[in-house]
Amino acid sequence: MSVVVYLAAGVSALSCLLLLPGRRTTVRYPLALSTCAAVALGALVFACSAPLTLAAVNSLTGIPNFGAPLTYGMLSAYSCALLVLLINWRGGPRERVRRLVLRSIAAYGLLVAAIVVLFARADADTERLTDLDTYYATTPYMREMIVLYLLGHTAATGAMCAVCVKWGREVTGLLRLGLRLVLAGALLDLVGFQLTKYTAVAARWSGHDLDVLSTSVAPPMAALAALLCSAGFVLPRLLPPAVAHWRGLGDYRRLDPLWSLLRSVSASPKPPAAWWQLPQARLHWREVCIHDGLLALAPYFDDRVREQAREAALRAGRTPYEARLAAEAAMLTDAARRAAAREEPPARPSTYRLRATEVSGTSGLVELAQALHGARAGTAVREGTVNAAQE
Numbered sequence: 001m002s003v004v005v006y007l008a009a010g011v012s013a014l015s016c017l018l019l020l021p022g023r024r025t026t027v028r029y030p031l032a033l034s035t036c037a038a039v040a041l042g043a044l045v046f047a048c049s050a051p052l053t054l055a056a057v058n059s060l061t062g063i064p065n066f067g068a069p070l071t072y073g074m075l076s077a078y079s080c081a082l083l084v085l086l087i088n089w090r091g092g093p094r095e096r097v098r099r100l101v102l103r104s105i106a107a108y109g110l111l112v113a114a115i116v117v118l119f120a121r122a123d124a125d126t127e128r129l130t131d132l133d134t135y136y137a138t139t140p141y142m143r144e145m146i147v148l149y150l151l152g153h154t155a156a157t158g159a160m161c162a163v164c165v166k167w168g169r170e171v172t173g174l175l176r177l178g179l180r181l182v183l184a185g186a187l188l189d190l191v192g193f194q195l196t197k198y199t200a201v202a203a204r205w206s207g208h209d210l211d212v213l214s215t216s217v218a219p220p221m222a223a224l225a226a227l228l229c230s231a232g233f234v235l236p237r238l239l240p241p242a243v244a245h246w247r248g249l250g251d252y253r254r255l256d257p258l259w260s261l262l263r264s265v266s267a268s269p270k271p272p273a274a275w276w277q278l279p280q281a282r283l284h285w286r287e288v289c290i291h292d293g294l295l296a297l298a299p300y301f302d303d304r305v306r307e308q309a310r311e312a313a314l315r316a317g318r319t320p321y322e323a324r325l326a327a328e329a330a331m332l333t334d335a336a337r338r339a340a341a342r343e344e345p346p347a348r349p350s351t352y353r354l355r356a357t358e359v360s361g362t363s364g365l366v367e368l369a370q371a372l373h374g375a376r377a378g379t380a381v382r383e384g385t386v387n388a389a390q391e
Contacts, residue, residue, distance in 0.1 A: 010043075030088045030097070031085075031088045031089060032237075034081065034084045034085040034088045034089075035085055035233050035234070035237070037081045037084070037085075038078065038081040038082055038084075038085045038233065039230050039233060039234065041074065041077050041078040041081045042078050042226050042229070042230060044074050044078075045071065045074045045075050045078050045226075046222075046223065046226065048067065048070055048071045048074050049071045049075075049219075051129040051130055053067065054067035054068075054071070054129050055067075055127075055129055057070060058127055064124065064125050064126065064127040065119075065124045065126075065127055065128060065132060067129075068119065068124075068132050068145075069115050069116050069119040069145070072115050072145065072149040073112045073115055073116065075149060075152075075153055076108050076111050076112050076115065076149060076152050076153070077108065077112065079108060079152055079153045079155070079156035079157070080104055080105060080107075080108035080109075080156070082156045082157075082160055082229075083104045083108075083156050083159060083160075084101050084104055084105070085233070086159065086160060086163050087100045087101055087104065088101075089163075090163070090167075108152065111148060111149075111152045114145075114148055115145050115148060115149055118141045118142070118144050118145035118148070119141070119142070119145055121141040122136070122139060122140065122141035122142040122145065123139065123140075123141075123142075124136055124139065124142055130215050131211050131214060131215050133146050133197060133200065133201055133214050134200050134201060134203075134204050134210075134211045134214050134215075137200075137201045137204035137205060138204055138205060146201060147201070150194060150197055150198065150201075153189075153194065154190070154194050157186050157189050157190055157194065158190070160182065160183075160186045161183060161186045161187060161190070164179045164180075164182050164183035164186065165183065167179055168180060168183065174235060174236040174239055174240070175236050177232075177235065177236070178231075178232040178233065178235050178236040179232065180232070181228050181229070181231050181232030181235065182228070182229050182232030182233065183232075184228050184232075185224075185225045185226065185227070185228030185229035185230075185231075185232060186225070186229065188221060188224060188225040188228065189221070189222060189225035189226075189229075191221075192217065192218065192221025192222070192224070192225060193218045193219075193221045193222040193225060196213040196214060196217045196218045196221070197213075197214055197218050199213055200212075200213040200214035200218075201214070244280060245278055245279045245280055246279070248278075248279040248280040248282075248283040249279035249283075251283055251362045251366055252279055252282055252283045252286060254366045254369055254370060255283075255286055255287075255290065255362070255365060255366060255369045256369070257369045257370070257372040257373040258290055258365060258368055258369035258372055259286055259289070259290060259369075261293075261332065261333065261336050261372060262289070262290055262293030262294065262296075262297070262336070263289070263293070264340065265293045265296045265297060265336070265339055283362065287362060287365065290365055291357070294332075294354060294356070294357060296339070297332065297335040297336060297339055298335075298350075299345045299349060300334075300335035300336075300338045300339050300343075300345050300346070301331055301332075301335050301346070301349075301350035301352055302331060302334055302335070302338075302346045302350065303331075303346075303348070303350045303352060304346075305330055305331050305334045306327045306328065306330065306331040306350075306352065307327070308330075309326055309327040309329075309330035309331065310323045310324065310326070310327035313326040313327065324355065325355070325367055325368065325371040326371055326374075326375065328354055328355065328356075328368060328371065329368065329371040329372045329374075329375045330375065331352075332354075332368070332372070333372065333375065354368065355367075355368070356368045
């Protein structure tokens, strides 16, 4: 069971780390801070509840079952963090949000204190690493401690379900998907973890033995529920930038033909090639260098080359837009050849502006790069056909 619990803790911790790249600004945004806190506390709960961790804590403190109030206190803090996250997620007047957050922290702070006091008063000298809830279900003070931590977690989970159902009707897109994942995790926690715990404890009260529900069913259900909740909290924040970086990587690669043509004439610092550079940052560097190269080649632009290429493209059946791109690619290739051969610029300087320099973003540069790639591919095919015919 420790492997499953540690795996859930590791995934939750990884989710928290993924939210940390903006840690310099996280403190200024309560929603981001509460999201990180909730996910991190969820990871700590799983790490503390693993039998190996419980045994180590008990051994270090010299107190049998000391890991129980530690784990239950962490679980109560996690429940409080969920409520605080929901309060910040909902938003509203700052004073109202602050008041609700302080009330939640005070209520669960009292709950944690009650758990510690009840454990101190209880007679729990027999160490139990996997079945403490059912083994001590009828023991004075331990019984109340177990019921208290379960009720505290149930209150937070129930509130989370109610809020997710209500907001799910009002929002769309990734936020709705995130809410559905959180709701699925909360319902799984209610049914798979809490209900099985309640049932196993109540069975002990009535003289029956359903310990298997508490020891074998509840832990993996809790782990899966926490993973779903973490995914729901993290997905709306991480997916948009991840998609943007993925698209940036695609544009970065599609700019290769244009960058290969201009890299020798660009005077800007070359883009960093470090593996840790994010695609968006590398794409920005490449854009800057390409625009610098286009500026350096502008004196070599020849309108005659452009017009000839445009007429040839129109005769070949291309649309006016495609013909313009093909003509710009031909003129740019000719300018790069002139610059590399150190030829004199055309006698009549061109005042033509490339479309790629008139539109914002990378779309214009990507289209020009693909036009260059198509022109080179067509030239290679024609040369191969001529060589084959000569042979």
